[in-house]
Amino acid sequence: MDLATRATPPPATTIHRSGRLRTGGAELSWHTAQATTPVVFVHGSFDDHTSWDGVVPLLPPGVTAVRYDRRGHSGSSAPGRTVIHEHVDDLVAVINELTGGSAHVVGHSYGALVALMAAARHPEPVRSVLVHEPPVFPLLAGDPVGEPMREAARAHVGTxxxxxxxxxxxxxxALFAEKVAFGEHWRELFAGPQRAMLAANARTFLEQxxxxxxxxxxxxxLAAGPVPITFTVGTDGPPAVRRITGILAERLPAATVHTIVGAGHAPHLSHPAEFAAALTRHLDRTRRA
Known part of the structure; x- marks a missing residue:
């Protein structure tokens, strides 16, 4: 999928807004397509809010899609060293300031970690969470199948x-995309301008x-809390994050798991229609709960 080719925009009745939000010493660049049901999207490592471009136009009427660049990425600043607790606080600030204090949250990879940590630490503003393959590598420690995967990923990330x-x-x-996240065909997901964006955001990955x-x-x-959780997982993604998702599902038995056939670690890029459909089902299910 060529991310330089934008998907068909939402209907003209949707209200588009953008701006900057000051929080924790940083300025976050944010973008919304406003309707009624707020959903905040949290991107992964190296990335920015544009990674959701293929998904947002496919969401049902009534969804307010709020996307932002995490601190240190693209349009958002990052004073000093950045840690995940600041990303969590930023997410809560985005919910409070841009959605009226309550929103569903969608996260990819590192953004999935941010979303889950927010649900664990600040469940009040988080209506529900849908996350794709959070890389909680410590869960593989001591696992006879997962431990070698963990060590391999650790070596690659160190490099x-x-x-x-x-x-x-x-x-x-290139090393992260091919060996850790997306596989040998990663360039098919990211056109040249997007690869330049990933490289420009590399310093924040180092802080992570x-x-x-x-x-x-x-x-x-998370297990004791009130926030409904859905995990999405691809059939063709890195074995390590697929196994992590399975372990998380065992540890959080109330969570729902949705498999996206043919997708890897970035279904919002490679399979946006299927990912949007999974999110729509998640929203329907949580509204009925």
Missing amino acids: VAAYIEAGRAEDAV FRDPDHYALDLAA
Whole structure:
């Protein structure tokens, strides 16, 4: 899928807004297509709000899609070192300031971690969560199948960080995309301008890598909390994150798991219609609950 080709825009009756939100010393660049049911989208590593371009136009009428660049990505600033707890606080600020204090949250990869941490720490403003393959690698520790996957991913990510420190952002993106996240066909998901965007955001990935708390997910709080959770998982993605999703589903038995056939770690890019359909079913189910 060529991300430089934008999907058909929503109907003209949708109200489009954008702006900047000051929070925690940062300025977040945000964009909304406003209707009634607010859904906040949280992108993954290296990425920005444009990764949701193929999904938002496919959502049903009545959905307010709120997208923003996480601090340190594209249009958003990042004063000093960035840690995941700041990303969580930013998400809560976006919900409070742009949706009236309550919203459904969708997250991809690292953004999925942010969404789940927000649901665990601040359940009041989070109506529900749909996340795709959160990379909670510590869950693979000691697992006879998952441990080798964890070690391989750790080695690759260490090299990615070293490339970024050496000023080799494009090499870092290529290694991360091919070996950790998207597979050998990753360039089919990202056109040239999008690859440049990924490289420009590489420094924030380095801050994530250095953050000792970036995997500090409180599963007990999620299991005991009121927030409905749906995990989406692709059949063709990295084996490590597929296994992590399975472990999360075991630890959170109330959660729903939806498999997207043929998709990998980025169904919102490769299979936007299927991802939008999964989100629509999730919203319908949580509204009925």
